[in-house]
Amino acid sequence: MNDIDLLNEHGPDASPLSEEAWRSARTKLASEISPPARSRRWGLMPRIAVIGLAGVAAVAATVAVLPEKHPDRERPPTVTAQGTKGSPGPIRLVAATAPQYPFSLPGFDEVSYTADPGGPVMGIFGPSLGENGPNNTVVLVPLPEKPSGSSRGEREIDVDGRPGKIESFRDGQTGEIAAVQLNWERKPGQWVTIVGNGTRATEDEVLRLARSVVDEPRRLNFKVTLGLAPDGWVLGGFKGDDKAVSIISYQDPGTDRELHVVWYGTPPEDAGWEGLEAESRVTVNKRPAKLIRTTQNWIVVGSLPDGASYQLMAPRDFTTKQVVDLAGSIRIH
Template sequence: MNELALLRDHGPDAPEVSGVALTRARVRVMNEIEGHGLRRSRLVWGISVTAALAVAAGTGYTMVPERTAVVQPSAVKLVAFETPVFPLALRPRPAGLKAPGISGGFGDDSQGRTTPAMTAVYLSSDATSDVYLAVDDRYTPQGTLTQIRTIDLDGGTAYLAGTGPKTAVLSWQRRDGQWVTLSGHGRFGTEKAVLSLARTVADDPQPVPLQVRLAPAGWRLRAFKDNTILTLADPASAATLSVSLVPHLAYLSGPQQVTVGGRRGEIVRTPDGWILQVELVDGRGFRLQAPAQLTLDQVIAVAEQVSVGPV
């Protein structure tokens, strides 16, 4: 993902998420992934990016703080944080499908419980035969009533919707509290194909590759996307903390050089808080955007607990 795409997809002008689009879209990893169950009423879906600080400059960009923020002594306490695990996988993974990118978020259900809505997107090598594997705690019809029919899935009830040319969507309750929606496109967009795929769905917990293991106390996961962006939010305010995996470090204006877990890092103060970027051994990097109520030492402490697995 280049910087302009990052700002376009996750900046303040990014489009809102629509659950219906999952069954119709042919989106690729760098577009919005609009998974089953990501309903606007349940989930605040957004990645906070300080767009005002980014100035396009060819292959890179410059982040220029407009002013120096005044940071009061921190009352924030950092605690251990657990990042999400996607519970299922296609086993075996069909030929021609790449390893999945995982996206999703958390919202409150009608009983006030915080529940996940997650989607694993298996992109195809032909760019048309993608498969979406979504998990939620309830069934949401995919399409109109006239498009949905009840079919048998190994002795159980499943709901099949054909929502467009070469698109088939199968939903079923796999166990109490776990509804699975499988969307097939292209060569997977038939009743026979999605039924065959459904029989390969297996319990196989997959941690999100981008992990944050330390966070302010009481903060919650807001969203994660494409294995490369993860955002936490303070339920009591509008404050967010985002970590994004980037192909290379950006140019920062007047950064302070720091060491993060033995790796080179750069940090700048912004009007809203901090931007810290850290170089990884393979030349990529990760960027941490933190609010002003964290101190410099706390931002570095959070960054030291960021880990990047295979993507």
């Protein structure tokens, strides 16, 4: 499998999952989970990662965030950043720092992260595994703006003088409340979603947790990051905890343009490139690399000081200098 195939299958722009695929993902996740010893606590992300980047958000939403759909109740809408698709603007590279997650929840030792393509980073706070699989998790999501729309099951609520909406969701099989979701304005202009699952699925517990949220930026588990990024582009998705492959992507909110960096613990075999037009040798950070031009992308293939390798993929409207500069800004995280 070459890297275009890899991104098509597992990357942020992979095809949406069907209901059958969602069920398969849940089954696969459950098969990967063996009941942990009582003295050990597991994080959710290492188990979810076996499904691949395209399924991470789906599994987090299906297993960790909310129960199966109730016949009379729909799951809350997926939280994504919306952008108006338009004509590409000029590319300008600016200094970039590694994306971070902004919050902490006191009392939780385990936390993992995931993100929908173009959406905010979701924090999944544990303990995340029990005898029946992922449960009792708390999902905390910073929203880019005030959520729009409403559902018939939600009601307005006051959270320490701030407006919010709260809703309970029942398990489709048992009829018991399996999740409680609160959207509220934590600070002026700062909207946040928090979801309590399992034993934490009560309004009192979710409100208690909401009041305990702390502003504390947390490092995400990327293998590599970029020191430069196109001005105005946002984190498009990531898969960061695999020992063999790690992906971080940025996207232009106004167009379909995307930038991907794939990290390999072991350099992959050269499988060829679809639409290959030209290939040349370049130097990136005093190390030899290959600059590849295809009909749709620029690709830089190089190595890092620790022996790992990377492949950077950028749209063709980038200049060759910009592509090489981006590759030169790749850093071990």
